[in-house]
Structure formats: C-alpha cells, structure tokens
Amino acid sequence: MSTITSRNSLVNEETNRYEFAAGATIALSALLFALGMTALFEFVTLTDPVAGVPIVSVLGGLLVLIGIVVLGLGVSSRLELTESTPDRSAGLVASFVFGGIWFGIGGIVAAGMIGLDGAGWILPAFLFGGGAFAATAFTREDIGSTLPAGVSAILAGGVFLTGVLGPGWSWSPGSFPSDNAVTFFPSVVVPGSVLLCSLLVGWASAKAYAGFGARGRHLGAHVLIYLNALGIIAVLFGLVGFVVSKGAPTAFTGFTIGLGVGPEVTVLGLSFSLPVSWPFLMNGASVFVKIDGILPAVVGTVWLVIGAVLFAVPLAVGAAVFLAEYAEQGRFTSVVEVATNGLWSTPSIVFGLFGASFLIPRFGGSKSLIAGMLTLGFMLLPLVLITSREAMLAVPDEYRDASAALGVSKWQTIRSVVLPAALPGIVTGVILGVGRIAGETAPILVTMAGGTLPAGSETIDVIGGFEFISTPPFVTNEALLEASSALPYQLYALITAGLGGPQFQDAPFSALDFAWANAFILLTVVLSFYAIGITTRYYFRRKLNR
Amino acid sequence: MSESPTTNEETETESTSIADPTPEQTARTEASTSRTSTTSGESEEELHEEWTNYHFEGETHVSVENLDVHYGDDHAIKDVSMDIPSESVTALIGPSGCGKSTFLRCLNRMNDRIKAAQVDGSIEVDGVEIYQDGVDLVELRKRVGMVFQQPNPFPKSIRSNVSYGPRKHGDIRTGFIDRLLGRDESDAETELVETALKRAALYEEVSDRLDDNALGLSGGQQQRLCIARALATDPEILLMDEPASALDPIATSRIEDLIDDLSEKYTVVIVTHNMQQAARISDQTAVFLTGGQLVEYGDTEKIFEEPESQRVEDYISGKFG
Numbered sequence: 001m002s003t004i005t006s007r008n009s010l011v012n013e014e015t016n017r018y019e020f021a022a023g024a025t026i027a028l029s030a031l032l033f034a035l036g037m038t039a040l041f042e043f044v045t046l047t048d049p050v051a052g053v054p055i056v057s058v059l060g061g062l063l064v065l066i067g068i069v070v071l072g073l074g075v076s077s078r079l080e081l082t083e084s085t086p087d088r089s090a091g092l093v094a095s096f097v098f099g100g101i102w103f104g105i106g107g108i109v110a111a112g113m114i115g116l117d118g119a120g121w122i123l124p125a126f127l128f129g130g131g132a133f134a135a136t137a138f139t140r141e142d143i144g145s146t147l148p149a150g151v152s153a154i155l156a157g158g159v160f161l162t163g164v165l166g167p168g169w170s171w172s173p174g175s176f177p178s179d180n181a182v183t184f185f186p187s188v189v190v191p192g193s194v195l196l197c198s199l200l201v202g203w204a205s206a207k208a209y210a211g212f213g214a215r216g217r218h219l220g221a222h223v224l225i226y227l228n229a230l231g232i233i234a235v236l237f238g239l240v241g242f243v244v245s246k247g248a249p250t251a252f253t254g255f256t257i258g259l260g261v262g263p264e265v266t267v268l269g270l271s272f273s274l275p276v277s278w279p280f281l282m283n284g285a286s287v288f289v290k291i292d293g294i295l296p297a298v299v300g301t302v303w304l305v306i307g308a309v310l311f312a313v314p315l316a317v318g319a320a321v322f323l324a325e326y327a328e329q330g331r332f333t334s335v336v337e338v339a340t341n342g343l344w345s346t347p348s349i350v351f352g353l354f355g356a357s358f359l360i361p362r363f364g365g366s367k368s369l370i371a372g373m374l375t376l377g378f379m380l381l382p383l384v385l386i387t388s389r390e391a392m393l394a395v396p397d398e399y400r401d402a403s404a405a406l407g408v409s410k411w412q413t414i415r416s417v418v419l420p421a422a423l424p425g426i427v428t429g430v431i432l433g434v435g436r437i438a439g440e441t442a443p444i445l446v447t448m449a450g451g452t453l454p455a456g457s458e459t460i461d462v463i464g465g466f467e468f469i470s471t472p473p474f475v476t477n478e479a480l481l482e483a484s485s486a487l488p489y490q491l492y493a494l495i496t497a498g499l500g501g502p503q504f505q506d507a508p509f510s511a512l513d514f515a516w517a518n519a520f521i522l523l524t525v526v527l528s529f530y531a532i533g534i535t536t537r538y539y540f541r542r543k544l545n546r
Numbered sequence: 547m548s549e550s551p552t553t554n555e556e557t558e559t560e561s562t563s564i565a566d567p568t569p570e571q572t573a574r575t576e577a578s579t580s581r582t583s584t585t586s587g588e589s590e591e592e593l594h595e596e597w598t599n600y601h602f603e604g605e606t607h608v609s610v611e612n613l614d615v616h617y618g619d620d621h622a623i624k625d626v627s628m629d630i631p632s633e634s635v636t637a638l639i640g641p642s643g644c645g646k647s648t649f650l651r652c653l654n655r656m657n658d659r660i661k662a663a664q665v666d667g668s669i670e671v672d673g674v675e676i677y678q679d680g681v682d683l684v685e686l687r688k689r690v691g692m693v694f695q696q697p698n699p700f701p702k703s704i705r706s707n708v709s710y711g712p713r714k715h716g717d718i719r720t721g722f723i724d725r726l727l728g729r730d731e732s733d734a735e736t737e738l739v740e741t742a743l744k745r746a747a748l749y750e751e752v753s754d755r756l757d758d759n760a761l762g763l764s765g766g767q768q769q770r771l772c773i774a775r776a777l778a779t780d781p782e783i784l785l786m787d788e789p790a791s792a793l794d795p796i797a798t799s800r801i802e803d804l805i806d807d808l809s810e811k812y813t814v815v816i817v818t819h820n821m822q823q824a825a826r827i828s829d830q831t832a833v834f835l836t837g838g839q840l841v842e843y844g845d846t847e848k849i850f851e852e853p854e855s856q857r858v859e860d861y862i863s864g865k866f867g
Contacts, residue, residue, distance in 0.1 A: 398698035402772070404659060405694075406711040406779055407687030416714065417700055544701040545759060 018073065018082040022209035025069050026223060029202030032062055033227050036194035037234040039187075041242070046190055056186070059194050060160025066201045067153030073208040074146025085213035090144035095137035098148040101196070103129030105155070141212050145220075149200035156193045199227055240523065247520025250513040254279040254291050280517060284456025291508070294518055296454040300369070300484035301525055303462050304448075305438050307373030312380035313430060317419075320388035320426075325414055337386075344382040351379050352443035360447060363481060369460055370480040372448030376437040383433040384426070391425025392418055423540040431533030438526045441488040450483035452493040460484045487522040491515060597854045598628060598843045600830060607632035607783060607813045608653060613667035615648050615657065615838070622648045623838040625667075635805060635814045637828035637846065639821060641861065645838035646817045650785050653815065654690035655683060671783070684715065691776035695788040697768035699760035699775070704752055707760045707771055708739045711779040738778055746774035747804050766797025770804065777808075784808060786816040790823065802827050821862060825850050833858045 038044050039055070046056045077084040089095075106128025111121040136144040171184045206223035207216035255278050262274030263282055283293030327333050355375030363371050395418050403413040450458065465479025485493075499512045509517070608630040615623040623645045630636050638646040648657065655676060657663040669676050676686055688711070699707050712718045718738065719731050739756065743749035748770040752763070760771055769789055776784060786805070790798040805827050808814055818824050824831055825846060832843040835857055842849060842858045853859045860866060 396698075398694065398696060399700055401656070401659070401694065402698045402700065402775075403710075403714075405654065405656060405687060405692035406714070406775065407684040408711065408714040409684065412714050416710075421701055545761060 016082070018076060019209060021069055022073055022205050025066050025073070025205035026202055026209060028062060028066050029198040029205065029223075030227065030230075032059070032066070032194055032198035033202070033230065034234075035059065036191045036198060037231065037238070039194070040191040041234075041238045042187070046186060056160050056190055059190065060157040063153045063157030063194065063197055064161065065157075066205070067150040067155075067157060067197075070146045070153070070201050070205050070208065071150035073205060074142045074150065077142035077208065077212065078140060084142060084208075084211035085215075086141035086211075087213055088140060089138070090136050090141045092137065094145065095133050098136045099129045099133030101152065101200075102132030102148065105152070141216075142208070145207050145212070145216075146204045149197075149204040153197040153201050156197050160190065195231075199224065202227055243516070243519055243523055247516040247518070247523075250509045250517035251280045251520050252278075253508060281521065284458060285453035286455035286457075289456065292453070292514065293456070294487070294490060294521060295456055296450075296459045297485040297487045297490040297518070298521060298525065299459050300448075300450075300486040301438060301488075301522075303369060303460060303484070304372055304376060304444070304486055305434055305529060307370070308376035308380050308437055309430065309434065311374060311377035312433075313384055316381050316384035316429075317388050317426060319385050320392060321414060321419075323385075324389045324392035325410070325418065337389075340382040340385050344386065347442075348379060348440050349442040349446075351375055352446040354378070355443055355447040366481075367446075367448045367450070367483040368481045369448055369462070369484045372444050372484070372486070373480075375443045375447045376440060379437050379440065379443065380430075380433040383436070384429045387429025387432070388422065388426045391422035391429075394425065395421045420540075421544060424537045424544070427533055427537040427540065431530060431537070434529045434533065435526060438529055439488050439522065441492050444486050444489045445492065448484055448486070449489045449493075450485045452497055453490070454485050458485075487518060487525060491518045491522060494518060593839060593841060594854070598832075598840050600629070600844045602629075602631045602830070604634075605632040606630070607672065608815075609668075609670040609673075610649075610652075611668040611670075613649070613652060613665070613669065615645070615652060615666075616664045617660070618662045621838060622663075623652075626834075626838075626840045628832055628840060628843050630813065630815060631830070632813050633809060633811065634829040635809045635816060635827055637824035637831045638815065638817045638834060639819075639824050639831060639861075640834035641836060641866070642819075644834040644836055646832075646834045647787055648838070649834070650692075650787055650815060650817050653783070653785055654687050654692055655681075656692065658683070688715065688779045689781050690783045690785060691779060691781035692785040693769070693772050693776055693787065693789045696792055697765055697772055699763070699768050699771050701759060701761055703757045704743075704760050704763070704771060705735070705739050705756040708742050708774050708778050709735045710775060712738060715779070742774040742778040743771075745777050745808070746770045747800065747807070748774055764797070766793050766800060769793060769797070769801060773801075773804065773808075781812065783813045783815065786814065788817050788819060791819060798823075821850075833861065835861065 035044075036059075039046060039059075044055055047054050049055070050058055076082050077086060103125050107121045107125035109128075110124040132148045135147050138144075139147070169186050171189075202223045203220045207220040210216040210219040255276075257276050259273075259275055261277040263277070264271055264273050279289070279291035280293045281298060282295055283289045283291060284295050285292040323333055323336060327336075352375060355371050355378075359371040359374055360367060399417045399421065400413055403417050404410075408416075460479050460482060462477065462479045465477040467476050467478070468474060469476050494511065494515045497511075499515055606629045610629070611627050613623055613626045614621070626649060638649060640646050648663075651657045652665055652669060653671075657665055665677060667677070671686070671690065675681075700710065702710070706713075709718060709720075713720060713735075718735050719729055720735055724730050740749060740753075743752065748767060751767060752758075752771075760768065763771060769792075773784075773789070789805075790801045793801065802823065805814055805816065809829070816824075816828065828846045830844060831846045831849040833841050833849060833853075833855075835841045842853055842855050849858065850862060853862060
C-alpha cells in the first residue's frame with residue numbers, strides 16, 4: 001500500500017467562502033440553462049427588456065459573471081488559497097471536448113466576424129483548438145478544468161454585451177450555395193451558446209465545489225447528467241406545450257358546461273342532453289354548423305384502434321404462448337424472432353399497400369374501416385408478439401415447476417400462472433404498439449380514408465351498424481365497410497389542401513387554426529390511449545406484488 | 547472423467563448385460579465388488595450390496611429397483627435400489643452433484659420435464675409401477691407432493707396459493723359459472739386452506755391476511771406456505787429438496803419441527819446438505835456419493851454412529867464433501 005502518496009482529511013470542514021462561490025455558480029449555471037431553454041422555445045424574446053435591459057444583455061452579463069467566478073475558483077485552488085485535491089491533468093476527454101469547442105470558436109470568429117475567405121479560417125481554428133487542448137491537458141486539473149470553461153463564458157457574454165451579436169445580426173456561411181443558404185440568427189445562436197456555456201461552467205464549478213480530484217469528477221458528472229435530463233424533459237414538455245398552446249384555443253371554441261347544453265343522445269331508448277357542449281369535438285365540418293369540428297375523424301381513430309387491438313392482441317398473445325411455452329427454443333424460434341423483428345421495422349406504407357391490394361378487394365372493393373383495422377392490426381401483431389414472448393420467458397421457471405409438482409397440466413399452468421405474471425409486460429407491448437398505429441397516416445391513406453373534411457352525418461356508427469339478417473352469416477355491419485376519416489389522415493389532408501387563408505364559412509378560425517386543433521386532439525387521443533394502458537399495467541402489477 | 551479401468555469394466559458389463567438373460571444379478575454382483583478410485587483425498591470407493599440392504603418393520607411405501615438416470619451422456623444415477631418405509635422421514639445426503647436431487651425428482655416424475663433426462667428401472671408407489679404407459683401424472687403428483695429448495699409461492703394471495711392445486715384439479719369449484727349456478731364451494735375452500743395452513747404450522751401467523759399477496763411473507767413463512775400448498779392436494783408422500791437451505795436458523799428449526807410432525811401421517815423424503823439436520827430429523831438415511839451411486843442406506847443412528855463404508859465415514863466426519 002505504499003503507492004498512496006497523499007492522504008486527505010477524512011472529514012471536510014464546513015462551508016467556506018470558496019464553496020459558497022462555487023455553489024452559487026452551479027446554481028447560476030442551472031438558471032442560465034433553464035433561461036437558454038425558454039429562449040430556445042421562444043417563451044421569452046431576446047429583445048424584451050427586463051428592468052430596462054434587454055434579455056440578451058442580462059444573459060451576457062450573467063455569463064461574464066459566472067465565467068469570472070469560475071476562473072477565480074480555479075486560480076485560488078491553483079495558488080493553494082483553498083484546500084483542494086486536484087489531479088495532475090483534467091484528462092484526455094475534457095481536453096478533446098475543450099479543444100473541439102475552441103476549434104469551432106476560432107473558426108467562427110475568423111470566418112463570421114473577421115470575414116476571412118476560403119480556407120483562411122483553418123489556421124485560427126487550429127490555433128484556438130490546439131491552445132485550448134494544451135491549456136486543458138498540460139496544466140493541473142484545477143486550471144485545466146476552469147480556464148477554458150470560464151474564458152468561453154466570458155467571451156460569449158462579452159459578445160452579447162457589446163452588441164456584436166445584436167438582434168439584427170445574421171451569418172450565412174459561404175460554404176453553402178447561395179440559393180439555399182443556411183443562415184444563423186441570434187434567436188438560435190444566443191440560446192445555443194448560453195446552453196453550451198452554462199453546461200461547461202456548471203461542470204467546472206461543480207468540480208471546484210468538490211475540490212477537484214475523484215470527488216470533483218463525480219460531482220461534475222452529476223451536474224452534467226442532471227442538466228442533460230433537464231434539457232430532455234424541457235424538450236418533451238416544450239413540444240407538447242407548443243402543440244397545446246397552438247391548438248387548444250381553437251379546439252375549445254364554444255366549449256360550455258351546463259345542464260342540457262350539449263347535443264341530444266339516446267341511450268337505451270332514453271333521450272337526454274349531454275351536460276357538456278364541445279362543438280369542435282361533437283360536430284362534423286359542413287356549412288350547416290357554426291363551428292366546424294372533427295367528430296368523424298375522432299370516432300374513426302377510436303374504432304380503428306379498438307378494431308386493430310381486438311384483432312391483433314389475441315393472435316399475438318396466442319403465438320407468443322406457443323413460442324415461449326410449447327415450441328422448442330432453437331432455430332425455428334430464432335427464425336420467427338428475426339421475422340417478427342423485421343416485420344415490426346417494415347415501413348408502414350408497405351403494410352398500407354398490402355392492405356390496399358390484398359384486403360380491399362376482399363372487402364367490397366372500396367376503402368373501408370375494416371380494411372384499415374386489419375392493416376393496422378397486422379402492424380400491431382409483431383410488437384405485441386415480441387413483448388409478450390419476452391414477458392413470458394421472463395416468468396421464473398420456479399412457478400412452472402411448482403405448478404407441475406402439484407399435478408397441474410401445462411395449459412392450466414400457462415393460463416393461471418404464466419399469463420397473469422406476464423400481463424404487465426404484454427400490456428406494455430400493447431401500449432407501445434397502439435402509440436404507433438394510432439398516429440399512422442400512410443396505411444389509412446390507402447386503405448380506409450374518406451373525404452377531406454367529412455360532415456357530422458358521415459360519422460361511422462359501428463355499434464348501430466350491426467343488423468341481423470335472415471341468411472348466413474345472420475349478422476351484417478355496413479359501417480365496417482364504409483370509408484372513414486381518422487385524425488392523422490385528416491391532418492395530412494388539411495395540409496395537402498393548403499393551410500393559407502380563411503377556409504371555413506361562419507367559423508371563427510382559419511384552416512391553419514383548424515389543423516393545429518386537429519393535431520392537439522390527435523395528441524390528446526393518443527395520450528389517452530397511453531393513460532388507459534398505463535393504468536391497466538399499474539393495476540396488474542399491483543395485483544402481482546401486493 | 548477420472549475413472550479407472552475397473553469402472554469401465556463395470557459399465558461394459560452393464561452394456562453387455564442387456565443381452566444377458568439375468569442382467570440384474572450379473573450387474574449387481576459385479577457392482578458389489580467393484581472398486582473405484584476417486585478424487586484425491588477420498589478413500590477408495592467400495593460398494594457392497596449388503597450396505598444398502600435396509601430391513602425395516604412396517605410397510606414399504608416406495609420401492610425403487612435398479613434405477614438408472616442419464617442426462618444425455620452423463621450417467622447421473624447408477625443402479626440404485628432402495629425401499630422407503632411408510633410414514634417416516636428418509637434423508638438423502640451426499641456431496642453436490644451426487645444425484646440425490648435427481649433421485650428425488652424421479653419419485654414424482656418431475657424429470658419428465660427435462661428433455662435430456664432418460665430414466666430406466668422401476669419405481670413402485672404403493673405397489674404400482676409409475677414408469678409405465680398410462681400413468682396419470684396428475685394423479686401421481688397429487689399423491690407425491692414436492693417442496694423445492696427456494697420458496698416459490700405464486701404471485702397470488704395466500705388463499706389462492708394454498709387452494710391452487712385442488713381448484714385446478716376440479717376438486718373445489720369457485721369459478722364464475724359455479725357461483726352463478728349456486729355450486730360455489732367457497733366454504734370448502736376456506737376449510738381446506740385452514741386445514742392445510744394449520745398442518746404447515748402457518749395458520750396462526752397469517753389467519754388475518756389470507757387475501758394478501760404471498761410474496762409479502764418472509765422466506766420461512768413462504769416455505770411453510772409451499773408445504774401447505776403441497777399438503778392441500780392431500781398427498782401421501784412429500785418430497786423435499788433441501789427445503790431449509792435458503793432459510794435462517796430459526797426458520798430452519800421451525801421447518802424441522804414441522805417435518806417431524808408431518809412424518810406421523812406422511813412419508814417424507816428429504817434431500818439435505820446439512821448432516822446435523824439429517825441426523826436430527828430422519829429415521830433412516832441414504833448416502834449417495836460421487837458418481838450417482840447409493841453407497842449406504844440404513845437406520846440414521848447406524849449410518850452416523852458406525853457406518854460400514856470408509857468413504858461414508860469420511861464424508862460424515864467432514865473429510866470431504
């Protein structure tokens with residue numbers, strides 16, 4: 001154990017000024033990261049003033065501040081004004097990252113700001129990149145981690161503050177042909193560089209907070225991971241929020257709650273008015289209604305998913321039972337596995353074409369709901385099969401042994417032990433599959449799509465469509481053989497029809513508003529299917545574990 | 547395989563003996579005098595037929611004759627013959643890989659579930675050959691219950707764990723249609739669950755939470771639940787494959803007490819690694835040693851006090867194992 005050359009104190013002292021500064025820098029970096037995200041999604045506009053100062057200047061000032069502080073942290077550690085345990089170098093990964101970032105900075109400054117033509121940017125880029133690499137790799141860890149990060153932040157902040165990169169700025173790299181030039185605007189460049197610099201400074205100050213060394217790297221990695229997770233969640237919520245903010249106002253036009261305001265419905269011969277009126281969801285699109293709606297498409301999508309699930313899930317689970325429990329694990333099962341995986345990644349338009357050329361001629365020769373259901377069912381089959389099989393293989397063999405030792409037959413064991421234990425996994429597969437097929441456009445386009453904007457009278461009525469007849473097969477359903485719309489198809493049809501200008505007579509919204517509301521409803525319907533699936537899975541999991 | 551020529555000779559005798567008019571006797575006489583050198587540190591292996599001839603009073607419940615088990619090319623059990631007396635505890639001991647679990651799994655034909663396993667020989671339960679065509683495995687396993695090394699309750703309620711066997715065999719009807727037709731036998735189920743749990747000495751601990759999931763029980767409780775589950779199909783024989791090896795000492799001693807009680811009504815065959823446990827709870831002990839041979843079988847006291855075989859003595863005194 002003589003290789004250990006240094007020992008650090010086992011217990012670190014209480015917070016001092018150095019740690020406070022480092023902690024505050026981490027917090028400021030996180031704040032800047034969040035601000036950068038909001039700016040990227042245009043929740044705030046860069047030129048908007050905060051207390052008389054444009055936001056871009058506030059961001060610049062904060063960047064300069066944290067850059068200076070993190071530099072100070074590194075220097076005070078290097079001068080041993082504070083107790084820290086830095087390694088000899090920040091490491092090769094950090095060196096390459098900083099080298100790459102500064103290579104880019106050098107190139108952009110040379111080409112975009114000084115305006116060097118041709119290959120003139122290469123030399124400064126290599127100078128900057130090489131300098132940053134050397135500064136990171138060949139200095140002690142405290143300087144190597146903080147110096148390049150701090151200087152990047154100060155540089156970016158300085159550019160924002162001096163107005164070099166003001167609201168009117170734009171840059172088109174000359175390497176692209178002029179007729180489809182790529183142009184960078186501040187609305188992207190500023191949030192982007194704020195995000196990058198806050199990541200770098202957050203990482204460096206986290207290292208400084210923990211005194212560099214092993215603990216420093218640990219905390220630095222943590223801060224990076226947390227900021228990254230924050231970024232992903234922000235993108236997710238940003239996306240959903242964007243669609244909701246664009247679509248919800250139109251979708252809720254004329255939405256009222258109250259006794260007897262809704263349309264009249266008849267259930268079991270009893271007629272009454274719904275207590276909710278939601279015109280966009282309850283109307284079709286026609287000149288006779290004041291607020292055009294998408295009822296036929298919503299109903300079409302719901303029936304489509306129900307039909308596909310009813311068709312595919314029993315088949316897939318049955319096949320999975322055979323593959324997991326009865327078939328001998330070997331070449332046959334692995335061929336089936338490869339085939340199902342391939343089927344799952346088959347492009348949906350191929351399924352659509354299959355449906356159009358195989359199913360439609362067998363169901364009356366025209367586009368129909370049942371052709372769409374079966375096509376989507378075929379798409380759903382492989383995923384449910386794969387996940388169900390995996391779920392069943394994951395059921396411990398002890399259960400099967402225990403059941404067999406009690407003299408219970410194989411099929412009864414599968415039914416009452418294996419399947420219940422595998423149910424959460426099976427439901428997960430159904431959730432994932434439904435998420436995919438509910439938003440599928442291409443197969444619907446060729447197998448079941450009806451008109452672009454169907455009227456309320458074209459709403460498909462599957463339950464009411466059942467009729468008993470006196471000849472075999474004694475039951476018939478016209479509704480299944482009718483063409484119908486579905487939400488993703490209707491959105492596609494709206495977009496191809498053109499979104500410019502007001503298109504709806506009497507309606508208080510334009511075609512573009514209508515399309516956004518359509519997207520919002522589609523998102524809501526898909527998320528509701530998710531919610532149903534997740535609740536089901538939760539219910540079965542609880543049953544297994546409690 | 548580090549087998550000496552004598553062993554090869556022995557297997558040869560066995561293989562040729564198929565054509566022999568009295569193959570068993572030839573094989574047995576050959577085996578009874580054969581000597582096998584084994585892993586270093588072990589004494590020379592000797593097998594004598596009289597060491598495994600155990601005479602007891604009372605009825606024979608299970609009779610095993612010339613049992614051979616192969617897993618592919620691996621000869622897991624070699625020519626084992628033993629009679630197991632009724633309503634007693636028989637312990638099977640021996641080092642790992644000696645075939646005692648395989649032997650146990652032959653007694654309720656659980657080895658049928660392993661495709662590579664090939665069983666030759668004869669096993670009679672109550673005088674009926676269980677390795678013949680037309681044996682009803684459901685009926686056999688109802689009579690010969692089994693408890694495994696790891697507690698393996700189903701992820702269901704305690705009640706449905708215990709009543710699982712009878713319900714699936716149709717002995718107790720609690721299904722929807724039965725409820726509809728008024729044939730519901732929930733009372734019978736409750737009674738059966740109570741009896742089985744009481745017999746497994748678990749009822750008092752769980753009587754107020756029969757509908758809770760069985761996975762919430764402790765390891766020892768789970769194992770007693772598995773015993774109760776096996777008892778619920780009303781078996782005559784109970785096979786136990788190291789039932790206490792995954793449990794702590796207190797749970798182990800409860801299981802041991804339970805086995806002692808059960809032996810008044812059931813024929814218990816238990817595999818164990820723990821020689822003290824075998825000495826404590828069993829009436830007779832069979833010692834299997836490497837190679838899948840039964841070396842000695844007799845009264846537990848005799849096996850532990852004055853074994854005939856040098857290797858058994860070495861094993862029991864801990865010289866190898």
